[in-house]
Amino acid sequence: MVGGAILLALSTAAVLGAVAAGGGPGCRCRPREPCWPSAQAWQGLNRSVDGALVGLKPFSFPCHDPNFDAAACDSVRLQSNGSIWRASNPGGVQWENWDALPAENQTCYVHSARGIPCRQGRVPVYAVLARRADHVQEAVRFAAKNNIKLVIKNSGHDFLGRSAGRDSLQISTYRLKNIAFTDNFVTKGPHGREVSHGAAVHVGGGVGLRELYNAVGERNLVVVAGLSHTVAAAGGYVQGGGHSPLGAWKGMGSDNALEFEVVSAEGKLVIANDQQNSDLFWALRGGGGGTFGVVTRVTLRTWPDVPIQRTVYGIEVPRQYESVFWAALADFHHHLVVLNDAGGAGYYDIKPSPLNATAPLALSGILQFANRTDTAAIQALCKPLQAAWNATLAGAPGAWSYFVADKLHNSTHDMFNEYLPKDRDTLGGTVILTSRLVSRELLSTQEGAVRLSDTLSRLKRSPSRVITGHVVAGGPPAGAIRQQGSGGEDATGLTPAWRRTLTHLTAGQGWDPAVATWEEQRAIMDSVTNGDGALLRALEPDMGAYLNEADVNEPNFQQAFWGSHYPRLLRVKQRWDPRGLFIVKSGVGSEGWDADGLCRLK
Numbered sequence: 001m002v003g004g005a006i007l008l009a010l011s012t013a014a015v016l017g018a019v020a021a022g023g024g025p026g027c028r029c030r031p032r033e034p035c036w037p038s039a040q041a042w043q044g045l046n047r048s049v050d051g052a053l054v055g056l057k058p059f060s061f062p063c064h065d066p067n068f069d070a071a072a073c074d075s076v077r078l079q080s081n082g083s084i085w086r087a088s089n090p091g092g093v094q095w096e097n098w099d100a101l102p103a104e105n106q107t108c109y110v111h112s113a114r115g116i117p118c119r120q121g122r123v124p125v126y127a128v129l130a131r132r133a134d135h136v137q138e139a140v141r142f143a144a145k146n147n148i149k150l151v152i153k154n155s156g157h158d159f160l161g162r163s164a165g166r167d168s169l170q171i172s173t174y175r176l177k178n179i180a181f182t183d184n185f186v187t188k189g190p191h192g193r194e195v196s197h198g199a200a201v202h203v204g205g206g207v208g209l210r211e212l213y214n215a216v217g218e219r220n221l222v223v224v225a226g227l228s229h230t231v232a233a234a235g236g237y238v239q240g241g242g243h244s245p246l247g248a249w250k251g252m253g254s255d256n257a258l259e260f261e262v263v264s265a266e267g268k269l270v271i272a273n274d275q276q277n278s279d280l281f282w283a284l285r286g287g288g289g290g291t292f293g294v295v296t297r298v299t300l301r302t303w304p305d306v307p308i309q310r311t312v313y314g315i316e317v318p319r320q321y322e323s324v325f326w327a328a329l330a331d332f333h334h335h336l337v338v339l340n341d342a343g344g345a346g347y348y349d350i351k352p353s354p355l356n357a358t359a360p361l362a363l364s365g366i367l368q369f370a371n372r373t374d375t376a377a378i379q380a381l382c383k384p385l386q387a388a389w390n391a392t393l394a395g396a397p398g399a400w401s402y403f404v405a406d407k408l409h410n411s412t413h414d415m416f417n418e419y420l421p422k423d424r425d426t427l428g429g430t431v432i433l434t435s436r437l438v439s440r441e442l443l444s445t446q447e448g449a450v451r452l453s454d455t456l457s458r459l460k461r462s463p464s465r466v467i468t469g470h471v472v473a474g475g476p477p478a479g480a481i482r483q484q485g486s487g488g489e490d491a492t493g494l495t496p497a498w499r500r501t502l503t504h505l506t507a508g509q510g511w512d513p514a515v516a517t518w519e520e521q522r523a524i525m526d527s528v529t530n531g532d533g534a535l536l537r538a539l540e541p542d543m544g545a546y547l548n549e550a551d552v553n554e555p556n557f558q559q560a561f562w563g564s565h566y567p568r569l570l571r572v573k574q575r576w577d578p579r580g581l582f583i584v585k586s587g588v589g590s591e592g593w594d595a596d597g598l599c600r601l602k
């Protein structure tokens, strides 16, 4: 029953795609249609953006006949596992599944056979490689005037494929690299009123997190941002909420955004902050990327850098004692409430189906406490969980656990240097994720934690399966917001569910694009949405998912991604983009459009 839903949705999308190919009212103009701009018109755009327009082919074009070029292909293959190369190259994104349209055999995979022709798929037709905000304005005006589908690509990390799109014009914000600091950022109200926000950094639309951490670290400052080299601070990251290992200390990335400079759907360069265009400012903090305008700069609060205490922990249980493993995992999730209330944050991996028959079931993770140097006090905080594990694991000979305060970093900068080493930055491949935000309330009872273990034990098993937990919210900042009641939760567009979240769980599946058939890919997507996804949703139907690390086919995405904030977000969307220039799949206002964002639904 449920399994049929996604197949139906996919075949509907295919039919709509076919309708769009013929053009028609309510559709974007596509290549080879009479409405498509002439070569001369494109050259006009090119001149207005100082020659920054490029025609695009998938970057693996030289790896396929009849254009196979051994040297060029080798060079692509060597570089294509690097995320910086993928971010800077407009002919693709980070995940190969989003460059392709496998349902129509439009693929150009890096490692598929040379004899399979290279086809454009979801790689845009042209890109404007913007170096200044006015380049973005020109591109937006051109797309609006000519009714062309727009795609905004920054780093191209998006797990939902929202930075790629067939038959589109891409605006690449990757080259907007300015970074500037201020000791006291001031916003100005309509009657000369000034509000001081303290120290801040202005971050260009394309600045990657590693670049930002380098710049703030040199000044002994820190910003709240995520754990990746190339994810863009001002892009989908902060606009979708932005979680951070520092989130339990200073809130979400979006809570730390003070101002956005945005190119609107009208092509105007506007400022959105607490004093000006405050509805847009509200929506850009959690409403999602690619939806309200093109952000050319974000201003983020900076904090003095601080030491950070790291603890590593884990359990290993021989596989014949599986029930003991799930019980110990419940102990962990229940005790996480106290640890997170004290500011503990970090990541963990659950491995319920290890690669070989002798390997144990395992949990391993890190917990960090920002601005804490009192190692003994933190160790004391961890004792009750260790005692619970000792008792639970006693039932499984050969099982063991560890919990070690292994490192006191002298700064968060030192920590980011360790987690984001300059020489290791591997990406590529395919993945489809499902996400679930799990509440502090559920895990505050042992019964709730046992229910979570029970759910996780029923997710699809396969060798190398990893379920990842992100303890990136909650802590004192969320506690303060919860105590203010709805006023605090409603201060930004972010789903209120994040303020109640103790852990964000993701479970992904991938495939080998060179081997898997479309039917096999569809079956995997179906199992993510209607298998694992359905089990996770049933746990707490009123919570939600993290829109940046979620399933693009999440049912009822409006509720899942934004909860009670959706109607207000939709009003802001309609005010700032009444004609629907900025449409991304499962984004605010996308329900009126087909899956490719090419035709309005009747």
Ligand SMILES: Cc1cc2nc3c(=O)[nH]c(=O)nc-3n(C[C@H](O)[C@H](O)[C@H](O)COP(=O)(O)OP(=O)(O)OC[C@H]3O[C@@H](n4cnc5c(N)ncnc54)[C@H](O)[C@@H]3O)c2cc1C
Pocket: 094, 151, 152, 153, 154, 155, 156, 157, 158, 159, 162, 163, 173, 205, 225, 226, 227, 228, 230, 231, 232, 233, 234, 235, 236, 237, 238, 239, 240, 241, 242, 243, 244, 288, 289, 290, 291, 293, 294, 295, 296, 548, 549, 584
């Ligand atoms: C390795 C890795 C690590 C990650 N780590 C974290 C983490 O620690 N915390 C976290 O919260 N998330 C993390 N993410 C998820 C990340 O937040 C999302 O992938 C996000 O979409 C990336 O934003 P981007 O702009 O860099 O990517 P893109 O794929 O370029 O863009 C994402 C979306 O935002 C839109 N967009 C991009 N730039 C702009 C702009 N300037 N103006 C308007 N719209 C724009 C795009 O159109 C698209 O819809 C991680 C992802 C990966 C792959």
Ligand SMILES: *[C@@H]1O[C@H](CO)[C@@H](O)[C@H](O)[C@H]1NC(C)=O
Pocket: 046, 050, 051, 052, 053, 054, 055
């Ligand atoms: C745009 O102009 C630049 C510089 O004149 C040129 O190199 C580039 O090929 C042009 N782009 C297209 C798509 O023609």
Ligand SMILES: *[C@@H]1O[C@H](CO)[C@@H](O)[C@H](O)[C@H]1NC(C)=O
Pocket: 078, 081, 082, 083, 423, 424, 425, 426, 427
């Ligand atoms: C990509 O793979 C090559 C060869 O396998 C390796 O040398 C290189 O370090 C990898 N690059 C990244 C960024 O992981």
Ligand SMILES: *[C@@H]1O[C@H](CO)[C@@H](O)[C@H](O)[C@H]1NC(C)=O
Pocket: 103, 104, 105
């Ligand atoms: C796609 O290509 C495969 C072989 O490469 C073929 O078997 C299949 O019929 C094609 N599908 C479509 C929809 O064209």
Ligand SMILES: *[C@@H]1O[C@H](CO)[C@@H](O)[C@H](O)[C@H]1NC(C)=O
Pocket: 354, 355, 356, 357, 358, 359, 360
């Ligand atoms: C099984 O996996 C473990 C690690 O998970 C590894 O140490 C061990 O060598 C593997 N055993 C075999 C037989 O492959």
Ligand SMILES: *[C@@H]1O[C@H](CO)[C@@H](O)[C@H](O)[C@H]1NC(C)=O
Pocket: 303, 304, 306, 371
């Ligand atoms: C770190 O903790 C100290 C002592 O409690 C406090 O004075 C300081 O403000 C904290 N730093 C930040 C950036 O929160």
Ligand SMILES: *[C@@H]1O[C@H](CO)[C@@H](O)[C@H](O)[C@H]1NC(C)=O
Pocket: 383, 384, 386, 387, 390
């Ligand atoms: C748990 O067991 C280990 C090993 O027996 C022991 O060293 C440790 O003190 C115990 N911890 C607690 C909190 O009971």
Ligand SMILES: *[C@@H]1O[C@H](CO)[C@@H](O)[C@H](O)[C@H]1NC(C)=O
Pocket: 410, 411, 414
């Ligand atoms: C912090 O620690 C790193 C190594 O972990 C070291 O290189 C650096 O010099 C230290 N900085 C200070 C200010 O002590």
